[in-house]
């Protein structure tokens with residue numbers, strides 16, 4: 001296969017820059033693989049390594065600093081047959097650290113070529129995550145204070161199934177790259193190189209020194225046995241091919257008559273564990289069985305198992321405009337913390353508001369009509385108080401009736417849960 | 431017409447499905463998370479891809495890659511996530527990558543209150559990107575809008591190749607509401623125009639068009655995408671004339687077309703000299719107010735804007751023609767009101783804002799307009 005180098009745009013690196021060798025090696029690897037340009041995309045990062053996409057006649061995607069792996073993942077998921085090759089410097093590695101970890105853990109079939117030259121070339125030789133502590137770079141003394149990172153080590157512990165480290169001057173670099181691209185999973189090559197434009201102005205680094213230093217590092221030559229596993233996109237597609245299609249909700253048939261003539265607001269004031277939200281759902285669905293428009297707003301702490309739990313429900317034969325509670329028809333007061341969070345509601349209540357109050361709950365003074373129910377004494381557990389209160393409303397034909405409530409229960413619950421809910425609702429006496 | 435009960439966020443998810451969305455990636459954040467939850471449930475079984483990113487920057491990055499590979503893509507977050515999206519949004523604007531971004535606004539600044547609503551990011555969505563070029567922002571009022579405007583957002587993203595925001599609000603997004611999905615009038619689906627040029631240039635614009643035709647990365651013809659200032663060929667350019675034409679095109683492709691997508695609801699009363707302008711969930715309280723005012727024999731007109739950016743200037747001028755007093759209500763400390771003041775320099779524009787996690791009530795609106 002022919003070279004994929006873009007002859008109209010030859011590399012523009014500083015003389016002696018090792019990126020040029022990587023450019024040629026990548027081209028060699030791709031042509032050895034017999035790939036045509038449309039079968040590969042080069043996703044390049046920012047900095048001198050970010051120029052790579054322009055030198056090749058392949059698909060190209062040049063984005064933001066450190067984020068190349070994110071675009072690459074989106075492309076690969078959308079086009080699983082495309083060879084996706086990411087070029088990134090040691091700068092991108094640092095700023096995009098979270099993406100590197102994610103790519104290693106995910107094992108999507110991408111190839112990451114790290115053009116590691118131990119500094120930020122383009123911006124003036126500042127230190128990167130791989131700069132040795134003893135190096136003299138453009139960040140003054142700062143790099144002496146930070147330990148440099150062994151990216152291969154990081155990649156392996158993050159789960160990368162293919163990790164390799166080599167010199168950009170290695171004669172089998174094209175083979176190294178080809179092996180990584182052919183690997184079915186996430187592969188990474190940490191390629192050590194030389195930046196004469198910046199780094200070697202003040203630091204001694206030659207291909208020979210690179211070889212000697214590499215010899216002292218633990219060897220990384222490709223497949224990491226303990227991380228071998230299924231490739232992500234195959235895995236993903238396999239799993240989703242077995243999922244059952246989900247249809248849009250079918251809607252609930254209107255079959256009952258609303259016992260009221262206009263908008264009704266209900267607020268349930270309870271605490272976590274009292275199934276307040278579920279009861280709010282049931283009330284809404286009861287509304288739907290009478291063809292009503294409904295809204296439901298819930299208020300609970302982020303720590304869902306503790307604190308107040310509140311549900312505000314509006315049922316109306318007309319369009320529901322304002323979705324806040326202004327003149328509640330019913331307040332169900334089941335726990336002190338719920339009542340306390342809505343204390344301000346009570347002062348404005350009119351006589352036609354009904355407060356259904358559980359024993360032991362204190363409500364602020366108001367003109368509303370009180371209905372105290374000692375649910376505990378009737379042997380009903382706290383988690384069923386909200387549902388029992390709906391049963392009270394249905395018995396009173398206030399907002400809902402028994403038909404609506406029973407129909408809603410049948411739509412929300414199944415089997416034994418349904419049986420016990422119906423039993424509870426029927427048991428509640430005024 | 432059987433009704434179902436769902437959250438605004440679920441309606442957004444179904445709207446995305448109805449639009450042909452093939453890719454979603456997001457990072458969990460209240461109050462946007464249920465969009466991800468819903469899509470994860472409904473999209474993969476239909477062959478779509480739904481991912482949880484390692485962070486917000488990654489989530490939108492995945493979407494940009496997938497969109498350039500030809501899929502309709504969407505992400506969803508809240509204010510803190512939009513901050514992290516910012517640089518990627520600039521990229522999507524400048525490199526003309528279609529994308530729908532749902533911003534379920536919550537009470538800021540910063541971490542703020544995760545479960546309290548606000549419309550605090552209205553100017554942030556427009557101006558929170560480097561370069562300052564326009565984006566499209568649509569604002570739903572209720573659950574139906576969550577569905578329909580999501581579809582419009584996809585259509586606009588495809589038609590204009592740009593990021594389109596859906597400016598939702600916790601108060602719509604996490605409120606459950608009855609909806610008849612079948613009865614909702616759905617817009618015709620628009621797909622990006624695929625190039626059939628023999629010599630494809632990724633950013634070339636045909637005579638009479640302002641938007642480049644598209645080919646996906648991975649097609650037979652080579653495609654280039656770049657975040658650098660580029661010419662029609664997708665290579666970096668330093669030619670000021672090319673750059674100038676390019677910037678103008680990015681601005682004009684949206685601003686010159688705004689009349690074709692100035693979504694709104696308006697209730698104009700011939701006898702009213704007061705006009706309320708608002709958007710989002712506050713529109714619901716305002717509708718209550720105009721009904722009350724009409725019954726009381728003191729009619730007031732109402733304009734609920736559903737396209738916020740680019741500013742639908744003609745629409746606003748037109749609707750405000752007869753009004754002497756303009757009242758702008760916002761769930762923030764005063765953002766969009768400055769646009770209204772700018773467009774209507776001869777009118778008295780009054781502002782009422784509230785950003786404390788509570789809805790603006792009909793009573794507050796009534797008081798504000800009767801106090802003049």
Ligand code: SF4
Pocket residue numbers: 012013014016017018019048117121122194195196197198199
């Ligand atoms: S600055 Fe360094 S990395 Fe960049 S082109 Fe020059 S030598 Fe190469």
